[in-house]
Amino acid sequence: MSYSTENRFIKISIIFSFISLALGGLFGLIQLLARTPYILNIDPQIYYMVLTGHGVLMAIVWTAFFIMGIAVFVTTRVLKVNLNKVLLNSSLILSLIGTILAAIAILSGQANVLYTFYPPLKAHPLFYLGAAILVIGTWIFAVAIFLAFLSWRKSHKKEAIPLPIYGVIATLIVWLEATPGLAIEVLKDLIPMSLFGSPVDVLEARTYFWYFGHPLVYFWLIPAITLWYFTIPRILNTELFSETMAKVVFILFIITSTPVGIHHQLVDTGIDPSYKYLHTVLTYTVAIASFLTAFNIIATLEKSYREKGGRKLFGWIKNQPWNNPVFASLGLAFIIFGLGGIGGIINASYSLNYIVHNTVWIVGHFHTMVGTAVTLTFMGATYLLSPFIFGRNIFSGRLALWQPYLWFVGMMIFSLSYHIAGIFGMPRRTSSILSYSPIPSEWVYLSQIAMIGGLILFLSGVLFISNIGLTLIKGPVISMNGESLNIDPKPNTMFDNLKIWIIIAVILIIVAYILPFMEIYTRGLSPVQPRLP
Incomplete structure (x- = not known):
């Protein structure tokens, strides 16, 4: 073919x-x-x-x-x-x-x-x-x-639907659930505002955006998690601990990833607190999928260690192929995913959110998720799939091995510094913190520490882009065109009936959003004139 x-x-x-x-x-x-x-x-x-x-x-x-x-x-x-x-x-x-x-x-x-x-x-x-x-x-x-x-x-x-395909389909279902909110905001509000100067109701537009904005996170994460499920067991020459659990994770993402956006609007006036509470509860529900993912991957790592005769309690951590750039990328991304998930629970907390909202804590959290759990996984996938996609082996295996560790160290320094600075109230979305007077000393030295982490991150990124660029030009040519990825067929189960889960997801989205939008529209919109930044 x-x-x-x-x-x-x-x-x-x-x-x-x-x-x-x-x-x-x-x-x-x-x-x-x-x-x-x-x-x-x-x-x-x-x-x-x-x-x-x-x-x-x-x-x-x-x-x-x-x-x-x-x-x-x-x-x-x-x-x-x-x-x-x-x-x-x-x-x-x-x-x-x-x-x-x-x-x-x-x-x-x-x-x-x-x-x-x-x-x-x-x-x-x-x-x-x-x-x-x-x-x-x-x-x-x-x-x-x-x-x-x-x-x-x-x-x-x-x-049964092969697990990698299940991940692909779940990703696109979540995307199709989420993007109507963005489309409505852009077509109804933003394009008329930009072309004709039409006034816009800010709360309405923000609610449409976050209808899209939070499930976007799972549009990133589901492919990364799919790569973990599929790639890590094959590197370890074992099977995933539980494929059923993996499919349950994807189902939970399909059902609960979209009706959670209002937890980004906990400080917005004009939305009843009961609706905010509902979205907070649903956010904790979608966190279950992350916990199950963490358990499944860790259980797979330990299972592989025990199958090879390992007996030490925590030997499964050390005795992994950390010198393999693909495993190192995915494994380090997985560790940061755990740290980012804990921060996400704090972000969704009705009370704790008031402390960290609009601070650089959010920036630190954001970079643990899309900046590492996702990006570092995609980098590792590139090392793995380069022979299939580009017909060339990676130019430098040594650079490919150094790169994820540099990224991990840089992200830990950058993200932890910003998390702590956020607790001290350092704001985000400002071009300079020097405009605040008096400026807390914590903001200054934590920003400088974060800069060191950011420079290490940038160096890691340069190594990755350079290595991939050289791979495309000088990488050893290899005869692998990826004709197929063979997966043994398994019997169909209830988890493979996607129609059920899509219907439940649509019902839950309607329930979660119809009441907030009814409140916004029955109260009457309060449009304001647009302005240039």
């Missing part, structure tokens, strides 16, 4: 994601140096341009394009199917056009509205138009994957 169209899509998507990662990382470095007292003084408008670019490129573009590339690879190789060429090519073209349009607005300094683009701050119409086109491109992509999956399912009704 030929995968020429799919292979072209995979290469373009993943290379474009690396370009976005490199540019977003550079923006992150500039932002970090500017935020650190007495290091770099730049114009606030440039700072907010860099901040917007960093957030959009890293949180949406880098992740979305990498996920699409990996999803095509997994779907075609596991199911041994071709995807619809028209849909696949259309999705790629639209996604690229949308991203480029938004990037033009950002880089020209006409979209300094940050990653959350809260109104009444107004960006150039190209920014919102680009976002809309990108989302449409991803929807077409999802259709291409679903059609291939349904075609396979017709002839394999008695077989």
Whole structure:
């Protein structure tokens, strides 16, 4: 079977994601140096341009394009199917056009509205138009994957859905659950605001954004978790501790990842506290999936150790292939995932959120999740799949091994410093903390420590991008085209009936959001005039 169209899509998507990662990382470095007292003084408008670019490129573009590339690879190789060429090519073209349009607005300094683009701050119409086109491109992509999956399912009704495919489908279900909120906000509020100066109700727009904003986290995490489930056992030459538990995790993400967004709005007036409490409870429910993931991976590590004759109580930690760059990347990402998950529970707490809200604690937490649990996993996956995707082995195995450890050390220094600084009240979303008077000494030295961690992170990123770039040019050519990923078929179970879980998810989303929106609309909107940043 030929995968020429799919292979072209995979290469373009993943290379474009690396370009976005490199540019977003550079923006992150500039932002970090500017935020650190007495290091770099730049114009606030440039700072907010860099901040917007960093957030959009890293949180949406880098992740979305990498996920699409990996999803095509997994779907075609596991199911041994071709995807619809028209849909696949259309999705790629639209996604690229949308991203480029938004990037033009950002880089020209006409979209300094940050990653959350809260109104009444107004960006150039190209920014919102680009976002809309990108989302449409991803929807077409999802259709291409679903059609291939349904075609396979017709002839394999008695077989369980292979676990990697389950992860791909769960990812796209969550994306399709979440993105209508973004589409409504952009089409109903933001494009008219930008084109015609139409006034916007801020609370309504923020609620639509967070309808999308929090499930976006699981759009990142589910592919990373899928890679852990599939890759770690194969590196260890064992089986995942529980595939059933893994599918339960994906089901929990499908059901509970979307109706939780209002926990980002605990300090917003205009939403009844009972609705905030409901979303808080649901957030703790989705945390169960993270706990189950942690248990399943740890149990797999220990099972492998015991199977090889290990007897020490904690020997399973040390006796792992930490000198394997793929395992090191995934394993260190998994450790940071645990730390980030604990921080996420604090963020969702109705009372503790008031302490850390809008402080750099949130920045520290954000970087443990998308910045490491996801990004470092994707880096490790690149080391693993390079021979299949690019037909070349990694240029330097030594650099590939150093890189994840540098990332881990840098992230620990950066993130912990920002978590602590957040407890001391250091604000986020400000171009300089020196404008506060008197400035707490804790803010200064913790920012400087975080800068050291950020520089180590940047060095690790340079090593990764350089190694991948050299791989594409000089990496040893290898004859591996990834014709298939063979997975032994298993019998169908109730967990493979996705219709049930999708219906439950839709019902829960309606219940969780119909009351807050009824409150907003029955009270009457309070639109305000847009303004430039």
